Amino acid sequence: MGLPPPAGPVSARGARSSATGNPPFVSDKSSNSQWGGRYAEGPSAVMQAINASIGFDRKMWRQDIRGSLAHAAMLAHVGIISGDDEAAIRAGLESIAGEIERGEFPFSEALEDIHMNVEARLTERIGEAGKRLHTGRSRNDQVALDVRLWVRDAIDGLDAQIADCMRALVERAAEHAGTVMPGFTHLQPAQPTTLGHHLLAYTEMLSRDRGRLRDARVRMNESPLGAAALCGTGFPIDRHMTAAALGFDGPTRNSLDSVASRDYAIEFLAACAICATHLSRLAEELVIWTSPYFGFVRLSDAYTTGSSIMPQKRNPDAAELVRAKTGRIAGALVGLLTVMKGLPLTYGKDMQEDKEGLFDAAASLSLALAATAGMVRDLQPDVARLREAAGAGFSTATDLADWLVRELKLPFRDAHHVTGKLVAAAERRGLDLSGLSLEELRAEEPRIHDGVYGVLSVEASVASRTSFGGTAPANVAEAAALWTEQLRDTGENPA
Secondary structure, three states: OOOOOOOOOEOOOOOEOOOOOOOOOEOOOOOOHHHHHHOOOOOOHHHHHHHOOHHHHHHHHHHHHHHHHHHHHHHHHOOOOOHHHHHHHHHHHHHHHHHHHHOOOOOEHHHOOHHHHHHHHHHHHHOHHHHOOOOOOOHHHHHHHHHHHHHHHHHHHHHHHHHHHHHHHHHHHHHOOOOEEEEEEOOEEEEEEEHHHHHHHHHHHHHHHHHHHHHHHHHHOOEOOOOOOOOOOOOOOOHHHHHHHOOOOOEOOOHHHHHHOOHHHHHHHHHHHHHHHHHHHHHHHHHHHHOOOOOOEEOOHHHOEOOOOOOOOOEOHHHHHHHHHHHHHHHHHHHHHHHHOOOOOOOOHHHHHHHHHHHHHHHHHHHHHHHHHHHHHHOEEOHHHHHHHHOOOOOOHHHHHHHHHHHHOOOHHHHHHHHHHHHHHHHHHOOOHHHOOHHHHHOOOOOOOHHHHHHOOHHHHHHHOOOOOOOOHHHHHHHHHHHHHHHHHOOOOOO
């Protein structure tokens, strides 16, 4: 999903320049004919510029036309309009959809938004029948419907992208189930782990992101169409019919809430922001890992850039931009929360500001997911370097402490103390723990025997972590296989 076309600068006449390649706005300072007879004079240039939303809400044209088709079919079904009028409306809307698809639709800023642009064009094409389409509805419930439909479509698209990103992680995790690497806390060496286990951690995060989006979809899947301006309508409409036609579970139950609420969009943005935060964490690790000071992985030319002055540079710009997109997405969430926080019921024009951040956040997350999946499939680990780093910083010290507890029955706190003393001794001599002689080990605990050396290698360390969810290569391979099966067969989370 792409970003909405950017609006050009406001001119003295109130129109926007058209440098986007889209059909230009038709600038018309006369009053909006859709308002009826109340307004005889046109708005000022500034009023027209601040009031119009067609520069961004035209992104919802598919949803707007879809909702109008369902509304027209219902109006004909209950006898509010004739079958001939419904047929004319349907044909006219389908023709308008074709115009927009081809880039031929004459969007007008004077008509403010996508709803009035479509309706005015429909009336222009089919005459009186087009004026009957708006019976029993308002722009308030119309835009609430369009936004719900758009968010629902966005969730479906992002769900598929998250699943693809998870597949990329799982594929690489299976490939590197036994590839030893350092595990960190505080970005300091902690315990050895495997690259496969590390990648599966992000798979788990993304699975929860997917669940949050799906949960949001369930909660928002009610149709506000027919709530009209705020209190419903006296026409004998069938809201259950339009809800079913549009794939909703049913109509919303309170007309005020129907037009006044955007919590579904806020929940969507919250789920997007959490997902983007997860992607940002992985992106940050890729930035660190590709540094020559770490040298853990390499990204190809496909996901890096060079420097205009330093010929040696290979910059992880894709990862850096994924990291940066999180700011835009989190900003959209905070922005919409701020717009909504002080609004009395029901609708206020403030709510027009729900869309640009919403559209941008969805587009930004879509791009970040695509880039992340690409980088995961592209990266080439330096297995030898990972193995070397895995043993640095006395990373098997916990294994030594556990061995003292398991073999010598020391209380863990005593074992922790003994191990700390041995780490200090090894550090003074510039050795790792396995480099200490048996005599040096026994200087701190006389009962230590040569069996201790079996737990001091990084391979032995990772192999010993067999508890459920642990980093043992067998565990990682099993988890990757389970995820592979689930993502291939159902797309659901494994039980």
